[in-house]
Every structure is written in structure tokens, then in C-alpha cells.
Amino acid sequence: MLQKLMAPLGKLKEPLAKAMAPLGKLTGGNPLIPGIVAFVALAVIVPPLLAGYWIFLVTAGLLTTITAMGLAIIVGWVGEVNLAGAGLLGASVYVTGYFYRVGDSRLNGWPFIPAALTGILFAAFLSGMVAIPTARFSGIYVMVLTLGLQITLERTLFSFPWIIGGFGRNVIVNRPKFLGVSFDSDLRFFYLCLAAAVAAGLFVNALRNSRHGRAMNLIRTDKRAAAAVGISPWRYKILAFAIGGGLIGVAGAFTAPLYRSPPAIVQFIAFQSLFLLAIPVVAGTRTLLGIASVALSFALIPQALESHHLSPFLLGGIGLIAGTIVGPGGLGGNLLDILQKQKEVAILSAVGLAVDVEAEVDLTVAPTPARVETDNGGGPSVAADGDEIVLRDRPPRLKA
Amino acid sequence: MVVALSFHFDLFKFSLVQGVALGALYGILAIALVLTFRMSRVVGFVHGGIATASAFFYWYLVADPTLVSGQSVGGSAWNTHQWPKFPAVILAVLLGAALGAVFGSVVTGRMATWPRVTVTTFSLGAMLLLAGIAASIWKSAFENVPSPFGEKSTHLLGNSVRYHDLAVVVIMVLLVVSLNFVLTRTKLGTQIRAIADDIDAAEIVGIPVQKISIGVWCAAGALAGLGGVLLTPMTRLGTGVILFVLLRSTAGAVLGGFDSLPLALGGALIFGQVESQVQGGTFGTIGSGWREVILMTILFLGVILLARRSQSRFQLAEG
Secondary structure, three states: OHHHHHHHHHHHHHHHHHHHHHHHHHHOOOOHHHHHHHHHHHHHHHHHHOOHHHHHHHHHHHHHHHHHHHHHHHHHHOOOOOOOHHHHHHHHHHHHHHHHOEEOOOOOOOOHHHHHHHHHHHHHHHHHHHHHHHOOOOHHHHHHHHHHHHHHHHHOHHHOHHHHOOOOOOEEOOOOEEOOEEOOOHHHHHHHHHHHHHHHHHHHHHHHOOHHHHHHHHHHHOHHHHHHOOOOHHHHHHHHHHHHHHHHHHHHHHHOOOOOOOOOHHHHOHHHHHHHHHHHHHHOOOOHHHHHHHHHHHHHHHHHHHHOOOOHHHHHHHHHHHHHHHOOOHHHHHHHHHHHHHHHHHHHHHOOEEOOHHHHOOOOOOOOOEEEEEOOOOOOOEEEEEEEEOOOOOOOOEEO | OOEEEOOOHHHHHHHHHHHHHHHHHHHHHHHHHHHHHHHHOOOOOHHHHHHHHHHHHHHHHHOOHHHOHHHHHOOHHHOOOOOOHHHHHHHHHHHHHHHHHHHHHHHOOHHHHOOHHHHHHHHHHHHHHHHHHHHHHOOOOOEOOOOOOOOOEEEEOOEEEEHHHHHHHHHHHHHHHHHHHHHHHOHHHHHHHHHHHOHHHHHHOOOOHHHHHHHHHHHHHHHHHHHHHHHOOOOOEOHHHHHHHHHHHHHHHHHOOOOOHHHHHHHHHHHHHHHHHHHHOOOEEEOHHHHHHHHHHHHHHHHHHHHHHHHHHHHHHHO
């Protein structure tokens, strides 16, 4: 039955690849270029086109992107499922708000940066702590205990009015000010959050390419191999949870002043954790741009669903189901494969090899190696026996 | 958070009965979780969604429309039907069974060889989808649900106890006895245990693994549906409540290593007792936050002490 359900998804790959072909040609298959284009579009083109409310929503989407990057480290790199994403986000929001806000509150008026650091460290600490007893066990226990952490946060931290600052109190959480520059307006705060999202993306990218990032990825792929080369799965799992929690904490710290008042607890309940989890599951973790696109969509689509009286949980549920069916690469991974193939085609064309683009963009597994025709100096194409491209579900490689 | 420790025997007696009912309720869902885990090595979070769907369906069939607070929202979904309760319970349980069978056919079919954590994530997605459907139809519902056993009470150990609570305990006892009988005294039970112990060997000796697995998922779905129907008269009807209870049941199953039905039931009863005693004030005034911390500590300790025992089984499941 599932096979039947999945059949349309498989059929989508070919038209998707064809649709992506012009983009691939335009960018030379370089995944950085769409990222830069997306950044410029967000920073320059989008704000003047959008009304204030939508700027606010896109800002929320950028913060969801940072949250999703944190979850992606845990879900995608070390292969564990964290069901406390919303709880950690809320913990950072409320702890940051507690120290930063002004008004009817016990401790207030800290500068934004120390308050935010406290929130971030608190989220990282909680996330790391829950990993300590579970990192040696199977992923199933991690799921249960992170769900336990989520429920505990809901029933403890989120139920203290003096921390969350809610329940009708007159509490103001101002937008921050840095070096005399106020980020009070929605547009300025949008740019601040965009900078934070870009910084988080650069950090995650650098971490992924570092020794530690590779170690985390190896743990997911093969724990025994990792242990054999001296990588401690236990330590790296805890590290991944702490870093992931920290990134979620960053999102929380910027979410605290987003609404100018403490946000409602309902945004940080257990179902919201599943909704957030769906983002890296759908997007995959190979491309940060994919995560950002899905996160922005997940922040904006519920607004459209709202007018049709549809719960955002529907989107989360469909996302989780689709994400698991598409596979660990997610939608982003599949698109990246297509772009990578386009890059290979561009390189082959540049060195004088004419490649059948139809065949190149076909992602299905070819039963036999396909031969590549070389351009014979403008004359009729002839098949060169020595030049073969083996088509796999990975980018093609030239055989000597 | 407030803590003022003391011991009150009268409250202990009252909470004991309440705790057994609560633990029995957690136990019903824990049984469903353990059964399906033994079949497919998947934590059946989907049971939370099934319980939600069945509970909403039951409420839709039996609730008095004049007492439905969401009527102001409008729409035919709030026009409940006031049906007789027992046929509604049967229909809600059948809905749970059907949903369980559908999910079981998916996870024991094409997904049979997929990594178990992936399939468990799929199970989370299915739960969220079912909860999302319920939340879309009945937005922000937080309704009172009539019990199938009425609203009357009786006296037990000098305390007033609802028939509903007693019925939950009786149902759980009947379930345990009948499941124990099926699993230990029948050919089907032998086949189920064979699949749980070694799925490849079971297949080699000709046991129809997929059919039986789907059957177990179907039965577990029915249990989850029953759990949802029995839960909501004790709390209220809302999507968030069921996930909260599912965690308790899952914790019970964890304490049983996701392997043993008696241990899972024991774990669920411990959770029910601790929650009831702390909430009932047996040990003095303890805030709800501390109650959660205590339960979470038990869960963590349970994982650390008991999970090692089952680790090889889980590693096998994830291989």
C-alpha cells in the first residue's frame, strides 16, 4: 500500500529534475549561489514588498530556521530524535525574558546580551543533561526521555508566572539595542534576526566541515567504526545535543523580544516539538538552504491554513510522514543531488564532453553503464570507448 | 513550586484507589505499546493519535449538544449526537482497530526493513497527523466527556469512588487475564511470541508473520482507542491531554523494558500511584511542578537501571 502511496513521489523526481535543469545551468550547479540569491532576496527585495505583519512572520520564520538548524545537528548528524525542541526553545525564551524584561518582574533590566547568553546556556545545559544518561542507549530511549523533558518543562518552568511573566501581568520585553542602534521596529529586528540566522548558518557549516562535525556524522553512519578510530559516540552525542540545544537557545533568545511581551505557552507545547522536528526531517540535513526554505514555509503556511481552520499540526504530521518516506536526505538532499548533477554536466561540457542531459538528470538507477559521446571537433559525434559515465543515484564520475 | 512534606493516612487511602485507576489507564496504553513494540520494534507513538481520534469520535457520538462549550465556534462538527454510550464505545474502539491495522500494514510491509528510529519517527508523524485532523475539525476543544459508566459513585475504603474509575480497573484486569491466556495458552499466542523472539526463525517455520503482526497492531489500536475513550471522562477532551498520558504509558513501558507486559503494567501502576499520592496530598503540599520532577526522576532512573538489561534487544532492533 505504501509503495502505491510513494509511487507519485518517485514520478515527481524526473519532472523536478527537468524543472531544476535551468537553475542548474544558471548556477553552474553551485549550491552556494542559490544560497546567496536567497539571502539577497530576503535582505533587499522582500522587506519593501511585504506589509508589516508579513515582515514579522518572516522574522519568526528566520528564528524557526535557527531552531531547525539546532535540531538538524541532533537529528541529522548524530541520528537521534529530540522531542523537546519546543521545550528548549520556550526555556530560552522565558529565561532570557526573565532577566531582560522590564516591568512587574523580580529580576529585570539586564542588558540583552547577558540575558540572551543565560537563556542560550540554559537551553544548551538542559539539552546536554538529557543526553548524558541516554547517549549510551538506543534512540528509542532518547525519544522517550526528551519527551519527558518536554512535558516536565511544560509543567514546571512554563507554569511559574514569575518566570514566564505572563498571566495578565504588565510586562514589557523590549527589542534590543546594540551600540546605540535600536532594533525596535519590525524591519530592523528582521535584519537583526537575518544576521543571527546567517551567523548560525555559517557556524553550522563550519562545524559540519570541522573534525568534530565529521565525527558526529560518522557516529550516525557507523558507531563501531567511529569508536574504532577513537571517536567517543557518547561524548559526541552529548556535544551534539548541547550545541543543538544552544542553537535552539539562540532562537529562543531572539524570540523573547519578538512579541514585545512574553509569548504564550501554547507555542512551546509537546505537539509543537513534533512540528519543529518535522522541519529537518522534511528538509534533510545536507543543505542549510533547504532547512531555511522548509523552516520559512513552516512558519508561513500555518497562517494560510489558519484562514481555512486547519491546524498547523496537520502540516507537521504530513511533513514528518513525507520526510521519512523521502529518506534521510530529505527534499533538500534530493534537490542538492540534482544540482550536483548539473554541476557535473557543466564541467563535462566545459572540457568538451557532450553529455545527454536527459540521461544526466535521470535519478533512477541505470542497470548498465551509459556511454558518453565526445564532441569530435564540431563534426559528427562519435562514441568514445574509453569515456564512460556510470549513472548512479550519486553524481556521475568520469572513468579513466 | 511548593514543598511541605508530611504523611496523611486518610489521603493515602483515597489516593491509593485513585492511583490504581489512573495506573490502570496508563497500563492499557502501555500494553498496546509493548505489544506493538514486540512485533515491530517500533515505539507506537501513533497510539496517542489513535486514542485522540477514538476519544473525539466517542465524544461526538454521545455528548449532549447543549453542554458542548465549543458550540459557539459553529459548524456541524459541534452538533453532537447523544447516542447510547455502549454502541458508541464499540464504534470508537473499532475505529482504533481500523487505524491500528492500517498503520500496522504500513510498518510491517514496506517499512519492515527500514531503520527502527525512522519508522518510529513515521509513527510520530502519524500521531501528529491524527491529532492535527482532530484539532482542525474541533478547534481548541476542551470538552467534558460523559463516562460510558455514568457519573455515579460508590464507597470503597471509606472513600467515594466513581464507577468509571472502578470500571477502568476491572477492564484492565480482564485485559491482562485474557491477554495472558491468549499469549500463553493458544497457538496464536505461541506464534506471536515466536515472532517477538525471532522474526526470521518464525518466518522460516511458516508463521504468517505479516498477517499476525497486522492483527497485533489492530488489537493494539483497539486498546489505544479504548484507552482514549476511558481517559477523557477522567480528564477532558483535548489533543494535549492525550500526549501527556501517552508519556506516562510510554514511561511504564520503558520501565518494563518494552518487553514484559507485567513489568510494563507494574511501571504504569507505579506512575499512577506516585502521581495520585503526590497530587492527592498524601505527603503534604507538593506543587504540580515537583510532581513532574519526581515522575521524571523515576523515568530517568528506570532507564538507567533497566534499559541496560534490554539494550541488546534495542540494538538488534536498530540494526
